[in-house]
Amino acid sequence: MSEFNPAVLLDPPPFPAGRVAGLADRLALLMGTSADVLLVQAEAVVALEAVAASLGRPGFKAINIVTGPYGLWFGRWLRRTGAGVVEVRAEAARPVSARAVAATLDAHPDANLLAVVHAESASGIRNPIEAILRLARERDILTMVDAVASLGGHAFAADARGADIVVAGPQKALAGPAGISWVSVSKRAWAEIDRPDAPATSTLSLCDLKRLWLDAGRGALPGTPAPLELWALAAALDRVEAEGIARVVHRHAEAAIAARDGLKALGLSPWAGPEEASHLVTAFAPPAGVDPASLLDRLKAADPEFSLGIGAGADRLIRLNHTGRRADLQVVHGMIAALAAALRP
Incomplete structure (x- = not known):
C-alpha cells in the first residue's frame, strides 16, 4: 500500500x-x-x-x-x-x-x-x-x-x-x-x-x-x-x-448485536444488556485473573481500535469499536476472533 x-x-x-x-x-x-x-x-x-x-x-x-x-x-x-x-x-x-x-x-x-x-x-x-x-x-x-x-x-x-x-x-x-x-x-x-x-x-x-x-x-x-x-x-x-440514515442506524444495531453475541459465545458478559447498550461500542469486563492492560496489548496487536473504557467504573472495561465505517459484521467478527485468540492460554 x-x-x-x-x-x-x-x-x-x-x-x-x-x-x-x-x-x-x-x-x-x-x-x-x-x-x-x-x-x-x-x-x-x-x-x-x-x-x-x-x-x-x-x-x-x-x-x-x-x-x-x-x-x-x-x-x-x-x-x-x-x-x-x-x-x-x-x-x-x-x-x-x-x-x-x-x-x-x-x-x-x-x-x-x-x-x-x-x-x-x-x-x-x-x-x-x-x-x-x-x-x-x-x-x-x-x-x-x-x-x-x-x-x-x-x-x-x-x-x-x-x-x-x-x-x-x-x-x-x-x-x-x-x-x-x-x-x-x-x-x-x-x-x-x-x-x-x-x-x-x-x-x-x-x-x-x-x-x-x-x-x-x-x-x-x-x-x-x-x-x-x-x-x-x-x-x-x-x-x-x-446509504440512507435508517440503514446506517440499522447497520450499527446489527453490529452491536453481533458483538454481544460474540462475547457471550466466548463466555464473556457484555457490560450492558440490549435495553441499555449503545450501538456504537460494546464493552466487557475481562475474566477474573486477566489483567485488562495486558489483554488490551494483545488485542491491539490485531486491531488498534480495541480500547479501555473512560471514566469511573469504565476504566477496567475493554471496548469493541463498531462505530461509523466499522459498523460492519466482518469487522465485528474479526474483533471477536482476535479476542478469542488473545484469551487462549
Missing part, C-alpha cells in the same frame, strides 16, 4: 457560504428538526461548552444527568457561569433511570434546563432518552441533548422527541471529520440564550453565531472558514444520504 501524501490536502478549493447553508439544512433534515442549525468550526466538545457558556448565568438552574465524562464536564462549565446545577448520577458507567430523573424534576420544579447525553462511547451504555425527554415535556422544561456519539447510531428525531438544543458531530456514527460540529437551537431555547448579558466576541458565544450567521441571512461565515473540514463533512453527508 502506498503511503498517503499529505500534500494533497493543501490548497483546497473554497467552500462558499451558500454551500455551508446547504450543509446546515441537510443536518437539520438528518436530525429531524426545524430548529436553527449553527455550525461550529471545532470538535464537538467546544460546541458543548458553548451551550453551557451561552445558557448559564446566576439564577439559572439546570438538572444535569451524569453518566460519563461529558455530562460531568457540562456541569462544571455551567457552574463556571454561576448557574446552579443539580446532578442526577447513575451507578458508575451505567445508564440513569427514568425514575431517578422524574424524582429530581419533581424535587426541583424551578429548574430551567434538563441536560442529558444520549449514548456514552466511554462505556457503551445508552440513556433512556425517550422517557427522559417525555418527562421534561410534561413539565415544560428546556432540554439539551448531547447526541455527538448517538446520531447515526441510534434513531433520533429532535422535534418529535421535544429536544430544544442538540449538540452533534460527524466523527462517530456518521464517519466524518472530527474538526467540525453543530448545534440545533429551538425558538424557546433562543429566548434563554439571546439576551443582553449573553457572552459575546467569544468562540463560546452562540449569540455571536446567531447575529453573524443567521441574522445576516447566512451570507458569510463568521471567522475564517475551514474548507477541509467543510468538504469532508459534505462528503460524509453524501455517503450517509446515499
